[in-house]
Amino acid sequence: xxxxxxxxxxxxxxxxxxxxxxxxxxxxxxxxxxxxxxxxxxxxxxxxxxxxxxxxxxxxxxxxxxxxxxxxxxxxxxxxxxxxxxxxxxxxxxxxxxxxxxxxxxxxxxxxxxxxxxxxxxxxxxxxxxxxxxxxxxxxxxxxxxxxxxxxxxxxxxxxxxxxxxxxxxxxxxxxxxxxxxxxxxxxxxxxxxxxxxxxxxxxxxxxxxxxxxxxxxxxxxxxxxxxxxxxxxxxxxxxxxxxxxxxxxxxxxxxxxxx
Amino acid sequence: xxxxxxxxxxxxxxxxxxxxxxxxxxxxxxxxxxxxxxxxxxxxxxxxxxxxxxxxxxxxxxxxxxxxxxxxxxxxxxxxxxxxxxxxxxxxxxxxxxxxxxxxxxxxxxxxxxxxxxxxxxxxxxxxxxxxxxxxxxxxxxxxxxxxxxxxxxxxxxxxxxxxxxxxxxxxxxxxxxxxxxxxxxxxxxxxxxxxxxxxxxxxxxxxxxxxxxxxxxxxxxxxxxxxxxxxxxxxxxxxxxxxxxxxxxxxxxxxx
Ligand SMILES: Nc1ncnc2c1ncn2[C@@H]1O[C@H](COP(=O)(O)OP(=O)(O)O)[C@@H](O)[C@H]1O
Ligand SMILES: [Mg+2]
Numbered sequence: 001x002x003x004x005x006x007x008x009x010x011x012x013x014x015x016x017x018x019x020x021x022x023x024x025x026x027x028x029x030x031x032x033x034x035x036x037x038x039x040x041x042x043x044x045x046x047x048x049x050x051x052x053x054x055x056x057x058x059x060x061x062x063x064x065x066x067x068x069x070x071x072x073x074x075x076x077x078x079x080x081x082x083x084x085x086x087x088x089x090x091x092x093x094x095x096x097x098x099x100x101x102x103x104x105x106x107x108x109x110x111x112x113x114x115x116x117x118x119x120x121x122x123x124x125x126x127x128x129x130x131x132x133x134x135x136x137x138x139x140x141x142x143x144x145x146x147x148x149x150x151x152x153x154x155x156x157x158x159x160x161x162x163x164x165x166x167x168x169x170x171x172x173x174x175x176x177x178x179x180x181x182x183x184x185x186x187x188x189x190x191x192x193x194x195x196x197x198x199x200x201x202x203x204x205x206x207x208x209x210x211x212x213x214x215x216x217x218x219x220x221x222x223x224x225x226x227x228x229x230x231x232x233x234x235x236x237x238x239x240x241x242x243x244x245x246x247x248x249x250x251x252x253x254x255x256x257x258x259x260x
Numbered sequence: 261x262x263x264x265x266x267x268x269x270x271x272x273x274x275x276x277x278x279x280x281x282x283x284x285x286x287x288x289x290x291x292x293x294x295x296x297x298x299x300x301x302x303x304x305x306x307x308x309x310x311x312x313x314x315x316x317x318x319x320x321x322x323x324x325x326x327x328x329x330x331x332x333x334x335x336x337x338x339x340x341x342x343x344x345x346x347x348x349x350x351x352x353x354x355x356x357x358x359x360x361x362x363x364x365x366x367x368x369x370x371x372x373x374x375x376x377x378x379x380x381x382x383x384x385x386x387x388x389x390x391x392x393x394x395x396x397x398x399x400x401x402x403x404x405x406x407x408x409x410x411x412x413x414x415x416x417x418x419x420x421x422x423x424x425x426x427x428x429x430x431x432x433x434x435x436x437x438x439x440x441x442x443x444x445x446x447x448x449x450x451x452x453x454x455x456x457x458x459x460x461x462x463x464x465x466x467x468x469x470x471x472x473x474x475x476x477x478x479x480x481x482x483x484x485x486x487x488x489x490x491x492x493x494x495x496x497x498x499x500x501x502x503x504x505x506x507x508x509x510x511x512x513x514x515x516x517x
Binding site: 154161162164177253254255 | 336350351352362403
């Protein structure tokens, strides 16, 4: 009994020990004003705020708006990157024409273009989605391109001798062969997607998590600001977990994903 | 006996092939009768795989022609199936789906039947990654035979297997060949394997066919027999460039087999 508890504790519970101590310490420090309340909210306050936002439906509205921006950007940027990566990976004339130009543009951080993008598109959602699209483009492009380029030539030759059409070669050999690499690109671009979203939403938005934070700052609602940070973290984690699940599903054949 | 397929009649005529700086084949003439089993031996780099690729239509000769049942080969050889040293299974398809690759109608029962022929029906739902080397080659063999090809081109398919698995696979290959009746061209670096399986053993040397030995031993062949050993010795001697008819020394033997 005691031994069971011990292993349970040392295996699972112990990782929560430090976070719990920190939370309690934090609550204590703020409650007794060791740290001024306008710098840091109490954990209980943050929870309360979260509950209120949830009940009023405001939270849902902001998350939907933010997620829509993020996913639209991912779909546009990632979609184009995927197609250009495939084409460049399979046809070397197109690679020669396009790849080195893209490699040059790649060195520009997407957020550095923010002022220009605002100039071009104004401060609406178009600018935000453009920045996200730009940010997710390169990881997906590069990994798709490399994935396609380095598919085992022996397998392609085998496919040809076994009577696969061009379409068959593409769907049954090239695409699945490139998939591990493509998914790495996707996971990486999800990180960039959130980062860009966070920055882009602080520019004159009228809804979304970033807007929620900005307006909270004006009214000195430190608890809301804090909650927004946690929300970004949770959404980022969710995206990462989705990507991981996708990998486990789609790459079940891969030795890395097989049970030992 | 509904398995018998008519084997291909194959003629290669004056085949020459060079790569950038290197002439690999300098005029190869080869004829395979319907249902004949030919083994091709030769030192590494002598052009065996190159010849096989030309016969498969994966590459074109600089000069010379390949005739398949009287028709000049153009582009890919549709009647041929190729087996490579690495099984080249698609890692992202389960065994059954690998076997059915490229087969259009009613492929599942046919794939199961082909798997049964190589004794792997119970592994149809495995990923290739979990199979042993020998099992992978058996799956590759099933995949090659599912369409009942009249011509099977084998590029050292058993080269990477351990000795016991290899002998097992040789027997399987021989049985399937006897049953199906396809024409077979087997590249091997194992003279023992060549003598055990083939109707004729061909040696490629300096880009040409240097030796063409019919093997008339009755099947099933016994590797222990004196005739077997004598034939093998003769071919080995020639491969190693020993010109008299002495038995090769044990050291030479081991370094080749
Ligand atoms: N695509 C190629 N380009 C250049 N050289 C090649 C190519 N394919 C084969 N060779 C050369 O031709 C020679 C014969 O190769 P190969 O037919 O693979 O020999 P092996 O008898 O061992 O199968 C080797 O020297 C190899 O380097
Ligand atoms: Mg070879």
